[in-house]
Amino acid sequence: MKNFIKVVLSGLLLFSAYSCSKQEEFTESIFVDEPELTPDIKTYKFDKWLEDNYLIPYNLDFRYKLPEIDSDIDYNLVPTRLDKSMDMAILIKYLWFDVYGKIVSEDFLKTNGPRIIKLIGSPAYNPSLGTMILGTAEGGIEVTLYRCNELSSTNVDMMNEYYFKTMHHEFAHILQQQKTPPKEFDNYSAGYYDPTGWQNRTASEAASIGCVSPYASSQPREDFVEVIAVYIVKSDAQWQALLDLASKPGVNASGQTVANNLPMRGDDIIKAKLEICRKWLAEAWGVDLDAMHKEVQERQKQIDDAINQGLSEINAIN
Ligand SMILES: [Zn+2]
Numbered sequence: 001m002k003n004f005i006k007v008v009l010s011g012l013l014l015f016s017a018y019s020c021s022k023q024e025e026f027t028e029s030i031f032v033d034e035p036e037l038t039p040d041i042k043t044y045k046f047d048k049w050l051e052d053n054y055l056i057p058y059n060l061d062f063r064y065k066l067p068e069i070d071s072d073i074d075y076n077l078v079p080t081r082l083d084k085s086m087d088m089a090i091l092i093k094y095l096w097f098d099v100y101g102k103i104v105s106e107d108f109l110k111t112n113g114p115r116i117i118k119l120i121g122s123p124a125y126n127p128s129l130g131t132m133i134l135g136t137a138e139g140g141i142e143v144t145l146y147r148c149n150e151l152s153s154t155n156v157d158m159m160n161e162y163y164f165k166t167m168h169h170e171f172a173h174i175l176q177q178q179k180t181p182p183k184e185f186d187n188y189s190a191g192y193y194d195p196t197g198w199q200n201r202t203a204s205e206a207a208s209i210g211c212v213s214p215y216a217s218s219q220p221r222e223d224f225v226e227v228i229a230v231y232i233v234k235s236d237a238q239w240q241a242l243l244d245l246a247s248k249p250g251v252n253a254s255g256q257t258v259a260n261n262l263p264m265r266g267d268d269i270i271k272a273k274l275e276i277c278r279k280w281l282a283e284a285w286g287v288d289l290d291a292m293h294k295e296v297q298e299r300q301k302q303i304d305d306a307i308n309q310g311l312s313e314i315n316a317i318n
Pocket residue numbers: 009010011169173222225
């Protein structure tokens with residue numbers, strides 16, 4: 001069963017919704033109808049921490065309580081447990097917001113970041129396709145992360161695969177929705193994108209056609225953000241292992257070699273794509289991708305400390 005459950009990250013393009021909000025200077029919160037936060041609420045300490053760390057600095061509503069009206073009714077979804085919500089909120093700040101704050105600028109995510117982050121406890125399965133959705137970015141203002149009840153802070157690779165890669169993937173969609181990446185990117189694996197059959201590809205097959213993951217081989221716009229997200233979260237050794245895999249012929253799930261007619265080897269394609277992403281992030285956004293990668297790698301070594309510090313901040317709230 002596990003082989004049939006592949007990962008889908010989707011970015012819904014709703015350009016108009018973003019352009020409206022971007023015009024406005026947000027001096028006042030757009031979430032004026034939220035109920036007032038008072039100490040008699042059971043989750044007061046955490047909610048206050050969210051207010052101090054997301055709402056006030058980033059005008060961002062961090063939604064973990066999953067009101068029914070606010071979830072996708074096409075799926076059976078469950079809310080995220082409180083302890084997992086706390087860990088996620090702390091780690092999203094530590095591995096995403098604080099990284100941009102340090103590497104790019106304090107204002108970067110205040111201007112370009114999402115206005116809503118939503119946590120869902122369960123995955124959203126697509127049984128007919130054998131896939132599951134791990135994240136969505138809508139209209140440049142909302143990022144949803146699924147499967148949050150499975151969070152385990154002891155397994156960095158698992159967290160990267162299911163949450164942090166998803167987070168950077170979705171945020172790269174938000175940036176991509178505003179400034180079009182170079183069209184040249186789409187040429188490298190042209191003819192081999194497969195929007196409906198990508199989930200049947202192995203990592204080896206995808207790498208051999210110059211894609212950093214099977215999902216990256218679904219379509220160029222997904223490929224583009226996957227390069228950025230995978231490069232940020234993978235260690236140097238893991239990235240090198242991916243390039244090594246991509247330098248060899250692709251092997252499918254049945255163990256057969258799958259040939260392709262691309263003029264370049266998979267590893268050279270991935271390097272060329274990374275260079276395009278690196279240049280676009282630097283020139284269009286002033287983001288140093290290598291500095292981001294380095295900072296995230298350092299932070300990933302201190303995840304437990306970050307969680308403990310965040311939890312003591314929450315506990316210290318009166
Ligand atoms: Zn996507």
